Amino acid sequence: MDTSKLTKFYKKTHEEKVSALKEAGVISLEEATLLTEKGLDLDPSVGEHMIENHIGNYSLPLGVSTNFVIDDKEVLVPMAIEEPSVIAAASFAAKIIGSAGGFTTAVTDRLMIGQVTLKNVEHIENAIFEIEKAEQTILERANEAHPSIVKRGGGAKSLETRVLKADPEEGTPAFLVVHLHIDTQEAMGANIVNTMMEGIAPYIEELTGGKALLRILSNYATECLATATCTIPAHKLKTGTYSGEDVRDRIIEAAQVAWADPYRAVTHNKGIMNGVDAVVIASGNDWRAIEAGSHAYAARSRQYRALSKWHANDQGDLVGTLTLPLAVGTVGGSISIHPGAKLARKILMDPDAKRLESILVSVGLAQNFAAVRALVTDGIQKGHMGLHARSLAISAGAKGPQVEKVAEQLKQAPHMNLQTARDFLKELL
Template sequence: MKTSRIPGFYKKSVSERREVLKDLHSFTEEEAAALYAEAPLTGATADNMIENVIGTHPLPLGLGLNFQINGKDYIIPMAIEEASVVASASHIAKIVRNAGGFTAESTDRVMIGQIQVVGAPDLQKAKSTLLEARDQLIQGANDAYPSIVARGGGAEDLEVRILNESSESKYGQMLVLHLYINTCDAMGANIINTMVESIAPVVEDLTKGKVYLRILSNYADKSLASARCVIPPELLETGSYSGEEVRDGVVHAYEFAAMDPYRAVTHNKGIMNGIDPVVIATGNDWRAVEAGAHAYAARDGHYGSMTKWYADEEGNLVGELELPMSVGIVGGATRIHPMAKLSLGMMHIESARELAQVIVSVGLAQNLGALKALVTDGIQKGHMALHSRSVAIAAGASGEMIDVIAEQLIEEKEIRVGKAKELVEQHKK
């Protein structure tokens, strides 16, 4: 039976970790080749993905362990260069696992395409006309992309908004049509753009205005994913800190982020520390996910915390995270990049909705990992200990010397390149 609980995984070598993974996952020959290749993305493939290619730029790919979401175990690939993120998320996932795991939900994969109309002589009449032509416009959009309709998706509804109707500037007044499109398991950018472009001439004719922009919106607030965990305080006990102290510290830290944008930005960056690596590993558009997440954090007119933490009536710590999640499992880099295909296969992801649930669960775990560290020993203790290896390498250490220098840096509590260079020179003599 597959499990995400692999004790001592971090102590093993890279080759040993790969062997453990092979025992848990039945890799195809193609997947195994990608896993063992030092540069799985070839220059030829990269050249067909973007312009002016000169090479590739890999990131470390680690595994988030211990995750149990909706009763299913996940070993979660995370592509990231920052130390302590994978370890922190895995640590919290173990705690949550002992509390029953994460529960997660996601809505249908409904994305938004926008059509901007300016210069309509009567904005209210233009709005009414478009709403009356709803069925015609939806049918026209679906005719432009029949393959998504055949898969059970396609344009489903529309909405019309008037922006700045009272503005005296001719550039400020406009009408915007939102086309709601179920993109199934695709992120859907090409689907959406094709559909809105196809009906733009009809919109222009109906409104007697001029269409300028016709493009998707990355604010996917109709495609939401949420995760939740409930943790008894005794599972939060850390060193000299009682579980109740840790719980209360986390709630106070959340309240700080909820009220203060200066804190919220850093708080939310920590959440995205968990989310982005999974989005990147699976070949999805992390910029789109980032933009949508931060917009959602300000949906009430105030930028605050993406997560919510509170104590319930039984004294448990409860964490919740809900975000727009514009990710897919087909098309784009998910189909081309060998490591994206490997990452999705490793998690046995069956739908874009399931992937969204996994991603927000990792984001919630990473947030708690950061808050728990902040309210106990401080963020630097664990982070800098893990960072010491990178410092040793930057100072010129190699092979077995890396661990020796890293340990000395930790012992002397001077984790900086200058000190590491001194130690490297001493070891070379």
């Protein structure tokens, strides 16, 4: 990728952006033509088979975030999102972090979790003993239920049990839960896991004398974690009247508030997921699963807390860390069907699942840095409202060059609203 072709990407017209991507070697001539002429909407015949009762397509803007350096490799990040300022913020943060060496990531073994939940188990301790004694047989039966994943090097790898204690006050009985840890290779693996759970449930019923109530994957992917870290020298944080050390300390203090206060943590984490969700959607993965798993991970201490952490190292640098459970895939589902997802994969340089996790968690940390930095310095509205002005101009009916002209006037107006935008547009016409 020739990043020199992407300089001041945000200032280019749509045609110039597409041309720059082609000249940089990110997309082909055919893909450039698709973006400029045909667009990325699903063919009705494809949409009809993806969901029930299909009546049309609902589009989101697809953009690219620039400046990312992840594990010493430059990457252009596709993001599908309707919210103004997210892509700009990610690119801004990535530029600062990239100038300091970029993001370093670590990804655990990619193991998805399947659950068989048993009710009416009379002797739970004895049932656990029987399950653990039969672990190898259970794993073999799970793999027999989906032999194709075993041929590709994946399959069920280990087993554990959990007891959900009875709660007399709520009238809840005790349940015994069997977890299987499953390597689904490049797939997110929901269908693989569900098939395996249904395959082993009858045998586990025989072993325990209980009745299988649930046989399904868990989207709480605690065996599939990705961590991103960045280190930013304090002098790179200086802005306006704030010294770099002031900005560093204020970011750390804001992170401490988000760790202690669930009300702040929710918004703090929402900012992280702004970036993560946008890439997950662009790549054709299940953003609802990623959201649910990430928020559960934020509450793993039994209090909902910030997902990211920021501190100063011995050299006085600002250090950020983010860990997320990221059960994503690069094959299956809509990934190979949706034209937008296929193009996103191309822009990402055809990553495997682990590399995609590294990109996602890095984008989340960049988004968090940008948001918290803005909050503790100029305030979040300065950049956000600038982009919001464009949305108001479009809503007022502005087109082409009119959009920027109306937006610029709105930024100077005492009241930025739709009526003001209409008034400015009327003056132009």
